[in-house]
Amino acid sequence: MDRRDFLKTGALVAVPALMPRLVFSQSGNTGSSDILIHIFMRGGADGLNMVVPYFDNDYYLNRPTLAIPQPGSSGGALDLDGSFGLHPQLASLQPLFASGDLAIVHASGSPDGSRSHFESQDLMEAGSPGGGLIFDGWINRYLEAAGGQTSSPFQAVSLSQSLPVSLRGEVPALAISSIDAYDLIVPDEEQNGLRQAVLDVYDQGDQVDTTATDVLASVDQLKAADPLSIPVENGAIYPGSSFGRALENLARLIKADLGLEAASVDIGGWDHHDNLGTELPPLCTNFADSLAAFHTDLGQRMEHISVIAMTEFGRRVRENGSLGTDHGYGSVMYAIGGGVRGNQVITQWPGLGTQNLNNGDLEITTDYRSVLSEMLAKRMRVSDLSTVFPEFSGTQDIGLFDPI
Amino acid sequence: MNTPTMNKARQDLGKRLGQSGLGEGLNSIIAGQSSASASTQLPSQTVDSLIHLLGRTSFGVTQDMIMQADVIGESAWLDQQLNPESIDDSDIEELLATAFPSLQMSYAEILGQTEDPEFNPAIDLVISAILRQIFSPKQLFEVMTEFWTNHFNVFLFDGPVEYLKTVDDRENIRPLALGRFSELLHRNARSPAMLYYLDNYSNTVQGPNENYARELMELHTLGVNGGYNEQDVAEVARCFTGWSIDTRTEDLFGFFDITHDTDSKVVLGQGIPAGQGIEDGEQVLDLLAEHPSTASFLASKLCRRFISDTPDQGIIDMIAGRFSETDGDTRLVLETLLTSDAFRSAQGVKFKRPSEYVASVVRSTSAALDNEGRYLRLLFDQLQILGQLPFFSNPPTGYPDQETSWLSSGALLSRWNYALGISYGELPLPSSRNFDNNQNQLLYSDGINVPVLDLIGEARTPAAITDRLIDRILHRPISFDDRKALITHVADGAPNSVPLELEQAVKRGRAAVAAILSSRYFQFR
Numbered sequence: 001m002d003r004r005d006f007l008k009t010g011a012l013v014a015v016p017a018l019m020p021r022l023v024f025s026q027s028g029n030t031g032s033s034d035i036l037i038h039i040f041m042r043g044g045a046d047g048l049n050m051v052v053p054y055f056d057n058d059y060y061l062n063r064p065t066l067a068i069p070q071p072g073s074s075g076g077a078l079d080l081d082g083s084f085g086l087h088p089q090l091a092s093l094q095p096l097f098a099s100g101d102l103a104i105v106h107a108s109g110s111p112d113g114s115r116s117h118f119e120s121q122d123l124m125e126a127g128s129p130g131g132g133l134i135f136d137g138w139i140n141r142y143l144e145a146a147g148g149q150t151s152s153p154f155q156a157v158s159l160s161q162s163l164p165v166s167l168r169g170e171v172p173a174l175a176i177s178s179i180d181a182y183d184l185i186v187p188d189e190e191q192n193g194l195r196q197a198v199l200d201v202y203d204q205g206d207q208v209d210t211t212a213t214d215v216l217a218s219v220d221q222l223k224a225a226d227p228l229s230i231p232v233e234n235g236a237i238y239p240g241s242s243f244g245r246a247l248e249n250l251a252r253l254i255k256a257d258l259g260l261e262a263a264s265v266d267i268g269g270w271d272h273h274d275n276l277g278t279e280l281p282p283l284c285t286n287f288a289d290s291l292a293a294f295h296t297d298l299g300q301r302m303e304h305i306s307v308i309a310m311t312e313f314g315r316r317v318r319e320n321g322s323l324g325t326d327h328g329y330g331s332v333m334y335a336i337g338g339g340v341r342g343n344q345v346i347t348q349w350p351g352l353g354t355q356n357l358n359n360g361d362l363e364i365t366t367d368y369r370s371v372l373s374e375m376l377a378k379r380m381r382v383s384d385l386s387t388v389f390p391e392f393s394g395t396q397d398i399g400l401f402d403p404i
Numbered sequence: 405m406n407t408p409t410m411n412k413a414r415q416d417l418g419k420r421l422g423q424s425g426l427g428e429g430l431n432s433i434i435a436g437q438s439s440a441s442a443s444t445q446l447p448s449q450t451v452d453s454l455i456h457l458l459g460r461t462s463f464g465v466t467q468d469m470i471m472q473a474d475v476i477g478e479s480a481w482l483d484q485q486l487n488p489e490s491i492d493d494s495d496i497e498e499l500l501a502t503a504f505p506s507l508q509m510s511y512a513e514i515l516g517q518t519e520d521p522e523f524n525p526a527i528d529l530v531i532s533a534i535l536r537q538i539f540s541p542k543q544l545f546e547v548m549t550e551f552w553t554n555h556f557n558v559f560l561f562d563g564p565v566e567y568l569k570t571v572d573d574r575e576n577i578r579p580l581a582l583g584r585f586s587e588l589l590h591r592n593a594r595s596p597a598m599l600y601y602l603d604n605y606s607n608t609v610q611g612p613n614e615n616y617a618r619e620l621m622e623l624h625t626l627g628v629n630g631g632y633n634e635q636d637v638a639e640v641a642r643c644f645t646g647w648s649i650d651t652r653t654e655d656l657f658g659f660f661d662i663t664h665d666t667d668s669k670v671v672l673g674q675g676i677p678a679g680q681g682i683e684d685g686e687q688v689l690d691l692l693a694e695h696p697s698t699a700s701f702l703a704s705k706l707c708r709r710f711i712s713d714t715p716d717q718g719i720i721d722m723i724a725g726r727f728s729e730t731d732g733d734t735r736l737v738l739e740t741l742l743t744s745d746a747f748r749s750a751q752g753v754k755f756k757r758p759s760e761y762v763a764s765v766v767r768s769t770s771a772a773l774d775n776e777g778r779y780l781r782l783l784f785d786q787l788q789i790l791g792q793l794p795f796f797s798n799p800p801t802g803y804p805d806q807e808t809s810w811l812s813s814g815a816l817l818s819r820w821n822y823a824l825g826i827s828y829g830e831l832p833l834p835s836s837r838n839f840d841n842n843q844n845q846l847l848y849s850d851g852i853n854v855p856v857l858d859l860i861g862e863a864r865t866p867a868a869i870t871d872r873l874i875d876r877i878l879h880r881p882i883s884f885d886d887r888k889a890l891i892t893h894v895a896d897g898a899p900n901s902v903p904l905e906l907e908q909a910v911k912r913g914r915a916a917v918a919a920i921l922s923s924r925y926f927q928f929r
Contacts, residue, residue, distance in 0.1 A: 116618075163811075197889050208807075214813050268799070273603045
């Protein structure tokens with residue numbers, strides 16, 4: 001019986017309340033592969049000021065007013081490895097790095113050189129080699145490659161109101177911006193009739209029809225699982241920001257064992273063409289504190305969770321005339337999880353001298369697909385990545401993950 | 405959206421709820437429309453192509469529009485909509501002008517009051533945009549106003565933009581919504597809201613900022629694959645050095661010689677001589693406005709807006725050709741587009757964007773608004789939840805215009821809940837939607853009331869009620885099976901063809917409205 005038939009039996013209102021939470025635990029996060037958490041920092045995050053190459057004097061020459069001072073100075077970077085240091089407002093990530101659950105890949109990104117927000121995000125989320133051939137998302141194709149749709153409607157979830165490109169595709173994915181609002185509000189006596197009418201009318205087999213079916217199934221399962229009753233654990237404190245709340249919601253979905261295999265969360269606001277010095281710090285605090293809270297909250301479960309945070313491009317090495325930085329090229333990727341070989345900044349540093357730059361920007365020495373490929377191969381046990389990242393022939397091992 | 409910004413906007417909105425007379429005024433507009441349409445009998449089978457045209461050129465088909473268009477004919481109706489100066493919108497405009505004096509203020513008047521915490525022109529602008537979309541008779545004009553607002557997107561709460569966008573909207577975007585593209589482009593380049601949002605105000609020879617230069621080519625004119633390169637971005641940025649905000653001028657635009665780069669430049673292969681001033685930027689704007697990539701980029705956006713998410717290259721080329729030969733005359737381009745075969749044959753394939761869904765629920769049901777302003781909060785919240793509040797797109801790309809960006813489980817669920825709340829009235833909202841932590845807000849879905857009795861008219865049997873509401877809300881027949889499913893729901897166990905008592909008929913009418921507004925049919929245009 002497929003989900004649609006199940007819903008049409010009319011049993012759907014009575015069933016969920018009787019079902020214990022674990023009934024819905026399905027393949028995916030049983031320990032055979034990590035849960036994939038994809039965080040997209042939209043706007044083009046300034047990797048150079050977030051993970052500061054304080055050993056490189058060209059950094060200081062190019063950013064006379066915006067550079068983060070060397071470790072030890074007032075407002076200085078927090079040393080990671082003797083060469084790179086975290087922005088001081090990323091302090092809550094330092095313990096994760098030190099304990100081996102966070103690694104950083106510097107001078108990484110997408111070889112697409114458009115420096116357009118839209119184009120770059122699109123291509124990266126599609127995992128596309130370019131040329132406009134691919135329209136669905138790499139995460140969705142990963143789920144396809146890993147066996148396709150499971151019986152859980154929560155297999156892929158975006159903690160947002162709209163589905164990001166990375167999650168679009170054959171495998172149904174949900175968009176849940178907040179758990180407590182994810183409910184069908186209708187008078188009790190109208191529930192069954194309305195649901196039946198909705199299902200009867202959404203019957204053309206198009207995207208809107210499958211979405212409608214998925215909504216009704218997921219609303220009931222979510223109510224039955226009651227993730228809001230699951231406490232935040234280990235003393236974690238999430239920031240009240242939308243990113244913090246999204247990660248808190250995500251942690252609840254994970255703990256509710258709903259069969260989640262992949263999730264995406266956005267954090268926007270990185271497009272700092274001006275006033276980088278005042279606007280980047282609070283965003284860094286929000287980013288780092290939210291991720292640290294997520295890591296603390298999930299505790300032991302982080303052993304089977306892999307988080308990747310990335311952005312569409314980095315920013316120009318030289319600061320502009322508005323105390324900001326314009327669109328650039330290479331940036332930074334962050335990997336968090338028990339399977340991460342943490343406590344390292346992985347990079348083939350290209351240098352910041354004029355001759356080393358790509359149109360004035362940090363060169364990319366690690367393709368973002370190398371990072372993601374290694375994660376999928378080692379933590380999700382995907383053996384053939386050719387459909388996930390078509391035409392990608394770069395390395396799939398940069399020493400970022402331990403095999404599961 | 406960062407939380408403090410939204411909280412501030414919501415606080416400002418709260419101050420507008422008690423706005424006396426607005427709800428009553430809007431209701432009288434609605435009443436005028438429904439009485440006009442009640443007086444004439446509609447043709448039983450309204451022409452599909454007319455409904456299609458009305459749906460695509462408005463924020464929702466109303467009975468009133470059908471009546472008017474039916475009287476004067478499809479092409480005369482389109483002609484009217486393409487010439488909005490011929491349409492009287494004084495009802496809504498006078499109401500808005502009275503309720504929101506900031507809408508008529510100059511830059512100087514607005515900037516003189518920024519210290520007053522009660523002065524919030526930004527929220528006035530947001531409310532006005534929402535209400536114009538729902539209530540203005542110049543529907544195509546409002547559709548195009550939204551199109552250009554989105555094309556030249558400016559985030560309303562970026563720094564001082566909240567005090568700059570009102571005049572930009574009134575003086576630049578709206579007068580040219582059906583005007584010449586190059587003029588719109590030129591005005592936009594000088595608009596202080598845009599100068600601030602894309603940082604050109606601080607673009608100087610001493611420290612170039614290329615944000616505007618890049619988006620000017622990528623988003624406003626050529627498109628990302630329109631044939632420019634990184635060198636062009638840098639050169640265009642140099643051309644616009646010195647274009648800035650000057651609070652001493654009436655329009656706040658100022659060109660500063662001392663920060664302008666006077667060396668020669670090359671943009672898209674064209675030389676721009678040394679020693680010029682503001683002419684550099686103006687030449688660039690002319691070059692871009694006339695560039696074939698711009699015609700093609702705008703044609704594809706217009707075709708996506710009015711035809712389908714994936715319009716054929718043939719119609720895009722045709723519209724691009726029309727754009728070029730008319731020197732970017734939006735009115736003429738639209739006329740060609742809206743009378744094309746590609747347009748006519750694309751019925752029911754555009755997934756409504758949130759603005760269209762939210763507005764069309766009110767428009768198609770002739771819903772009545774409460775007098776305490778809860779309808780404003782309800783509309784604002786729905787647009788926020790669904791992600792398309794006017795002027796709230798933070799990235800410069802503006803809001804997307806295709807189904808894949810708007811259709812998701814959360815979005816569909818939110819649409820349903822909005823429709824159900826309005827249809828049934830007084831449904832509790834989930835606690836996270838209770839943004840203000842105010843228990844009274846839990847029951848605000850009754851701020852917009854569907855006049856079910858008016859809508860069902862004389863219909864009393866489940867079948868007749870369903871048929872009548874399908875006609876009133878969808879304005880077209882639906883499939884046999886779907887009709888049957890709806891009737892079954894409306895009958896709720898009673899016989900389909902036996903009249904119900906009045907009270908029960910209204911109750912089942914509500915169920916029918918809820919199901920129709922939630923249905924697949926109502927999600928598309």
